[in-house]
Amino acid sequence: MAEIQKGLEGIVALETKIAYIDGIKGILEYRGININEIMKLSYDEVVYLLLHSKLPTESDRTKFINRLRDERVIDEGTINIVRVCNFNIEAMDALRTAVSHLSHCDPDLNDNSLEANLRKGTELVAQFPTIVAAFWRIRNMEEPIPPDKTLSHGANFLYMLRGTKPTALEAKCMESDFILSAEHELNASTFSVRTTASTLSDMHSAIISGLGTLKGVLHGGARLAVLEMLDEIEEPEKAENHVLNLISNKKRVMGFGHRVYKTFDPRGIIFKQITKEIAEDTGDLRWFSIAENIEATVLREFVEKRNKPIYPNVDFYAGVLYKYLKIPPLLSTAVFAIGRISGWVAHCIEQFADNRLIRPRARYAGEHDLPIRFL
Numbered sequence: 001m002a003e004i005q006k007g008l009e010g011i012v013a014l015e016t017k018i019a020y021i022d023g024i025k026g027i028l029e030y031r032g033i034n035i036n037e038i039m040k041l042s043y044d045e046v047v048y049l050l051l052h053s054k055l056p057t058e059s060d061r062t063k064f065i066n067r068l069r070d071e072r073v074i075d076e077g078t079i080n081i082v083r084v085c086n087f088n089i090e091a092m093d094a095l096r097t098a099v100s101h102l103s104h105c106d107p108d109l110n111d112n113s114l115e116a117n118l119r120k121g122t123e124l125v126a127q128f129p130t131i132v133a134a135f136w137r138i139r140n141m142e143e144p145i146p147p148d149k150t151l152s153h154g155a156n157f158l159y160m161l162r163g164t165k166p167t168a169l170e171a172k173c174m175e176s177d178f179i180l181s182a183e184h185e186l187n188a189s190t191f192s193v194r195t196t197a198s199t200l201s202d203m204h205s206a207i208i209s210g211l212g213t214l215k216g217v218l219h220g221g222a223r224l225a226v227l228e229m230l231d232e233i234e235e236p237e238k239a240e241n242h243v244l245n246l247i248s249n250k251k252r253v254m255g256f257g258h259r260v261y262k263t264f265d266p267r268g269i270i271f272k273q274i275t276k277e278i279a280e281d282t283g284d285l286r287w288f289s290i291a292e293n294i295e296a297t298v299l300r301e302f303v304e305k306r307n308k309p310i311y312p313n314v315d316f317y318a319g320v321l322y323k324y325l326k327i328p329p330l331l332s333t334a335v336f337a338i339g340r341i342s343g344w345v346a347h348c349i350e351q352f353a354d355n356r357l358i359r360p361r362a363r364y365a366g367e368h369d370l371p372i373r374f375l
């Protein structure tokens with residue numbers, strides 16, 4: 001049997017045309033377009049690119065955007081499902097439950113044709129923000145705010161959360177977050193999505209697998225951990241000691257390190273720029289300064305002193321950005337999912353188009369031929 005690669009590190013499990021990563025040079029492309037160029041698009045356009053493999057014509061663009069905006073509304077049944085959630089949970093857990101409920105209502109639940117999956121996927125992309133915002137409003141004894149079709153995906157989410165329209169800069173930052181979170185090749189949650197799809201299960205089930213996997217602190221849950229770390233540190237002067245304590249206690253610094261990137265994560269670089277922009281705009285540099293001090297200490301301690309490639313990843317400055325956007329920590333992983341759903345849908349579609357069951361092997365390390373003995 002082949003040698004074990006713990007955590008499947010370095011294993012190439014399949015071919016994809018959705019995203020390209022060069023972890024040594026720090027390059028990321030969506031459908032062949034560099035992430036720095038991708039940032040010129042709206043989230044809606046990125047969704048089209050991921051789902052349809054190309055950018056839309058002008059008329060397809062308008063149709064698609066209108067469609068996404070029309071589909072934002074969620075039915076009363078789904079809102080009622082959110083109402084009966086336990087509100088000490090993260091929004092992520094409520095989102096997983098709501099997607100399960102949505103699947104019951106879908107007339108094409110078990111139809112895995114391209115047409116059905118494009119429809120189901122487009123609707124899920126449109127509805128994720130509405131579900132997450134409804135969770136937050138209901139949790140705070142407020143009524144959910146219906147979506148506003150005139151607003152971008154990012155602006156509308158903040159509007160449904162707060163009840164007031166965000167500033168242009170806040171809306172741009174939220175859009176950027178969704179775009180930067182949209183897709184990242186065969187990360188853990190996307191692998192889960194594709195594994196579920198590969199059994200010829202249905203798209204909703206595959207997305208639920210992705211949600212469960214994204215929640216973990218070593219994956220999307222790192223944004224919540226970053227927010228908690230910022231709160232714990234409180235002041236920029238305390239950041240260095242905080243990091244040194246983590247290192248001496250052999251604990252991980254959340255938002256740092258990556259399985260694939262052994263240099264700066266290109267998404268992290270963009271997140272840092274936009275976070276700086278909003279920090280300067282608010283005139284409150286506290287969270288950004290804490291973050292810069294954490295980053296400087298991690299780079300000095302790991303990269304310079306120990307020659308270990310531990311750089312800020314996508315979740316570090318995303319967490320800092322959420323501070324400035326006043327995204328409640330309980331929502332942080334679900335907000336990541338609002339962006340990532342488009343990548344998951346694209347991978348589901350790609351998996352169904354050329355499917356083979358994903359089923360690796362494990363090397364048995366137990367005993368053999370034991371007698372039955374009740375203890």
Ligand SMILES: CC(C)(COP(=O)(O)OP(=O)(O)OC[C@H]1O[C@@H](n2cnc3c(N)ncnc32)[C@H](O)[C@@H]1OP(=O)(O)O)[C@@H](O)C(=O)NCCC(=O)NCCS
Binds near residue numbers: 220222253255310
């Ligand atoms: C993302 C992550 C899980 C990748 O893990 P991986 O590729 O399996 O790497 P490993 O867990 O084997 O770590 C390799 C080494 O780097 C160290 N390391 C990795 N990330 C670290 C971090 N954030 N802080 C401190 N040390 C870290 C490990 O302790 C290990 O050291 P060792 O070789 O002396 O034992 C890991 O970097 C991590 O836990 N990061 C923090 C959580 C996070 O931000 N997740 C979001 C990822 S986008």
